[in-house]
Amino acid sequence: MTEPAIAVRDLTRRFGGFTAVDSISFDVAPGEVFGFLGANGAGKTTAIRMLIGLLAPTSGEARVAGFDVVKQTEQIRHQIGYMSQRFSLYEDLTVLENIALYGGIYGLGAEQIAERSSAMLQSLGLADDLVGRLPLGRKQKLAFSVALLHEPAVVFLDEPTGGVDPITRRQFWELIYAAAEGGTTVFVTTHYMDEAEYCDRISIMVDGRIVTLGTPQELKSKWDVPTIDALFVKLARPA
Amino acid sequence: MTAALRAFMIKELRHILRDRQTLTILLLMPLVQVVLFGFALRSDVRDVRLVVVDSSPDYATYALRARFAAASRFRVVAVEPSMRAVEPLFRQGKADVAIAFEPDFAARLQSYGPARVLLAVDASDPNTATTMQAYARAVITAYEAELAAQRGQPLRIAPETRMRFNPTLESVNLFVPGLIALVLTLVSALMTAISLSREKERGTLEILLVSPLRPWQIIVGKVLPYLGLAFANVLTALLAAWLIFSVPFRGSLSLLLAESLLYSMVSLALGVLVASLTTSQRLAMLVALLVTMLPSALLSGMIFPLASMPAFLQWVSNIVPARWYLIIARGIMLKGVGLEYLWKETLVLGAMTLVLMTAAVRSFKPRVA
Numbered sequence: 291m292t293e294p295a296i297a298v299r300d301l302t303r304r305f306g307g308f309t310a311v312d313s314i315s316f317d318v319a320p321g322e323v324f325g326f327l328g329a330n331g332a333g334k335t336t337a338i339r340m341l342i343g344l345l346a347p348t349s350g351e352a353r354v355a356g357f358d359v360v361k362q363t364e365q366i367r368h369q370i371g372y373m374s375q376r377f378s379l380y381e382d383l384t385v386l387e388n389i390a391l392y393g394g395i396y397g398l399g400a401e402q403i404a405e406r407s408s409a410m411l412q413s414l415g416l417a418d419d420l421v422g423r424l425p426l427g428r429k430q431k432l433a434f435s436v437a438l439l440h441e442p443a444v445v446f447l448d449e450p451t452g453g454v455d456p457i458t459r460r461q462f463w464e465l466i467y468a469a470a471e472g473g474t475t476v477f478v479t480t481h482y483m484d485e486a487e488y489c490d491r492i493s494i495m496v497d498g499r500i501v502t503l504g505t506p507q508e509l510k511s512k513w514d515v516p517t518i519d520a521l522f523v524k525l526a527r528p529a
Numbered sequence: 530m531t532a533a534l535r536a537f538m539i540k541e542l543r544h545i546l547r548d549r550q551t552l553t554i555l556l557l558m559p560l561v562q563v564v565l566f567g568f569a570l571r572s573d574v575r576d577v578r579l580v581v582v583d584s585s586p587d588y589a590t591y592a593l594r595a596r597f598a599a600a601s602r603f604r605v606v607a608v609e610p611s612m613r614a615v616e617p618l619f620r621q622g623k624a625d626v627a628i629a630f631e632p633d634f635a636a637r638l639q640s641y642g643p644a645r646v647l648l649a650v651d652a653s654d655p656n657t658a659t660t661m662q663a664y665a666r667a668v669i670t671a672y673e674a675e676l677a678a679q680r681g682q683p684l685r686i687a688p689e690t691r692m693r694f695n696p697t698l699e700s701v702n703l704f705v706p707g708l709i710a711l712v713l714t715l716v717s718a719l720m721t722a723i724s725l726s727r728e729k730e731r732g733t734l735e736i737l738l739v740s741p742l743r744p745w746q747i748i749v750g751k752v753l754p755y756l757g758l759a760f761a762n763v764l765t766a767l768l769a770a771w772l773i774f775s776v777p778f779r780g781s782l783s784l785l786l787a788e789s790l791l792y793s794m795v796s797l798a799l800g801v802l803v804a805s806l807t808t809s810q811r812l813a814m815l816v817a818l819l820v821t822m823l824p825s826a827l828l829s830g831m832i833f834p835l836a837s838m839p840a841f842l843q844w845v846s847n848i849v850p851a852r853w854y855l856i857i858a859r860g861i862m863l864k865g866v867g868l869e870y871l872w873k874e875t876l877v878l879g880a881m882t883l884v885l886m887t888a889a890v891r892s893f894k895p896r897v898a
Binding site: 343367387397 | 532533535539543544548731732733735736737738739740741742
């Protein structure tokens with residue numbers, strides 16, 4: 291078997307006396323769509339921030355695309371894409387200007403940038419407007435495409451579909467599938483349980499711990515619930 | 530320069546150029562400030578309230594008093610026998626200038642002098658004080674010339690001036706260097722702080738920190754475009770001061786520009802620090818105003834002379850970069866001196882740049898420990 295795209299062992303993060311992430315362990319295979327679920331404050335964002343090198347772990351270790359998140363952050367940066375829950379393109383720049391920026395940062399040549407941006411405009415059906423003028427759904431799809439611009443091995447999506455209508459969400463997931471088919475590993479957090487059903491595997495985090503992990507089908511039969519939604523309510527309900 | 534840095538700087542330039550309103554304000558500001566400050570500080574003084582102190586009136590003192598009474602700018606508010614009465618009038622703000630004749634004024638004048646007069650000027654507003662003093666001297670000189678023409682021989686009146694409340698009189702030309710410092714602070718510190726904290730607030734900074742861009746590249750990319758803007762501002766302020774108010778420029782322009790660059794770097798580093806230590810755009814703006822703009826205006830010697838401040842504030846002023854820049858800019862512009870006299874101040878600014886830039890890059894560590 292090939293090396294996992296993400297390998298996490300006993301990863302822990304404490305803030306003072308509070309343990310935000312409590313000794314979590316899991317593997318994500320290359321090309322997999324992994325749903326990272328949990329209620330607000332369960333520790334999802336803290337875990338992601340450690341995986342993308344924005345936050346140092348208190349203990350434990352994690353490897354992303356084969357590189358250690360503590361010692362090899364520089365290498366990791368070229369291998370990952372990231373889309374945060376806040377919209378993160380520049381609204382006062384046009385679509386092409388945003389693409390040129392991130393293309394330049396990731397070391398793409400002018401030709402590559404031109405090629406990929408025209409492909410992107412075409413597939414998203416966008417003109418080169420100011421990003422601020424685009425409707426939210428289009429912005430999110432654009433942000434996702436820009437996060438994939440440098441063809442990263444792993445892409446981290448932190449609640450990418452917040453506030454987006456169901457049709458756009460479905461289109462967004464089509465983009466995710468297309469990326470996964472292209473070999474990109476997708477690590478996604480979401481609050482929409484229907485989206486969780488689309489994932490290859492999911493984990494559910496409660497109070498900093500991963501309480502269950504498996505394919506949606508496995509988990510539903512294991513916990514004897516009809517939907518992931520029901521499972522989530524059962525597990526994540528605050529005590 | 531790496532391609533990543535270039536891409537980032539292009540993006541910064543686009544931000545600046547796209548926001549036309551802010552850009553216009555930033556570019557016009559030096560012009561507006563030079564004009565406003567210039568006219569506010571150089572406003573003509575009318576209705577100077579004069580106290581005459583004449584302990585032994587004679588024909589000469591009466592004649593000179595009559596000249597003052599006739600001068601349109603002066604109004605005699607009191608005639609006193611001794612200087613003792615002057616102090617309370619000054620303190621209450623009822624008089625601006627006192628003129629005191631020495632005893633036997635006419636006799637000394639007759640014996641070809643010099644006959645001495647004392648001019649005491651309320652210099653709590655230094656610029657007004659200079660003007661009032663000049664007016665008073667003009668009246669005296671005119672009388673002197675008139676007498677000399679009558680007698681066919683020069684007669685000397687020696688006026689001696691005392692500036693009350695503010696002995697270190699500041700010249701009107703001093704405001705331009707101060708203004709440049711203020712504009713540079715505003716563009717460099719305030720705008721950088723705002724622009725960086727905007728990235729923080731919108732979440733774009735996180736994306737940049739996850740990218741291969743290194744923290745120093747983010748800072749350099751942020752800072753360089755604003756440096757260009759700051760440069761344009763310096764030139765505008767200098768040009769406006771020269772064209773509108775004929776403020777002299779005695780020293781080397783390239784030295785002044787180089788020093789301005791150094792000062793901008795200090796301010797930019799401060800702006801970066803402020804942005805990384807605050808949590809929102811609004812807070813960053815307020816803190817930047819508090820720690821950069823206010824000290825630059827108030828504690829640098831630009832408006833209030835440092836010498837008249839309490840010892841504690843004088844001590845604090847040492848850590849205000851504008852204080853050092855002001856000494857340099859005034860030295861170059863008004864005294865025409867070069868680096869041989871200004872190397873100490875330049876070193877101070879250089880050291881500040883080094884310390885603050887290091888702190889700024891460090892505060893920017895992507896990973897929170």
